[in-house]
Amino acid sequence: MNFVYQKEGALSTEDCLKVLDFFEKNSNEHTLGKVAGNEIDSNIKVSTDLRMDFHDECMADIILGKAVSIGVREYMDFCIGINALDTPWDVDGSYNLQKYNPGEGFKQWHCESSGYDPDSMKRVLAWMIYLNDVDDGGTEFLNQDAVMEAKAGKLCVWPAFFTHVHRSQVSNTKTKYIATGWAKYV
Numbered sequence: 001m002n003f004v005y006q007k008e009g010a011l012s013t014e015d016c017l018k019v020l021d022f023f024e025k026n027s028n029e030h031t032l033g034k035v036a037g038n039e040i041d042s043n044i045k046v047s048t049d050l051r052m053d054f055h056d057e058c059m060a061d062i063i064l065g066k067a068v069s070i071g072v073r074e075y076m077d078f079c080i081g082i083n084a085l086d087t088p089w090d091v092d093g094s095y096n097l098q099k100y101n102p103g104e105g106f107k108q109w110h111c112e113s114s115g116y117d118p119d120s121m122k123r124v125l126a127w128m129i130y131l132n133d134v135d136d137g138g139t140e141f142l143n144q145d146a147v148m149e150a151k152a153g154k155l156c157v158w159p160a161f162f163t164h165v166h167r168s169q170v171s172n173t174k175t176k177y178i179a180t181g182w183a184k185y186v
Helices: 013-025 059-078 080-084 118-122
Strands: 005-007 048-053 089-100 123-130 134-141 146-150 155-159 166-168 176-185
Touching: 005 059, 013 059, 013 089, 013 176, 048 059, 059 080, 059 089, 059 123, 059 155, 059 176, 089 123, 118 123
Parallel strands: none
Antiparallel strands: 005 155, 048 089, 089 176, 123 155, 123 176, 134 146, 134 166
């Protein structure tokens, strides 16, 4: 078992398009993608990001929040050991919508609970939803010798720790859109 949960069709194509449209219509709030420690380093990651919060309850939050909530509950059934944790955790309210133009990506191997950022040390799980199909733009896991294909509506959940070091597969031909966030100790 590699502890990477994948669910095709967590979002419909129509809902993916609604979230993409929301992202593009809010370009005034876009920022350059940041890495751990809140820094911009184009040698590591190049993206256009939109910081979101489920508590804002905009259309994108409602669409994604339902899918993430269901997916994390399903992960708890998929990986029953997580239910044995005696430290409370929950899906973090903050998340990112991200756009990777051709040639862009999170190119460096990394995990989601990096030592650079104290807040990231609280992360238990990472989640991601692909918002469009990108044949050569999935996510590669080092220790699992596995690749998650970028298919619109696919939800992926995995441990945030060093066991699940990963990076983008950079597409040189197509733009990739994702929504991504974490579950954290509370």
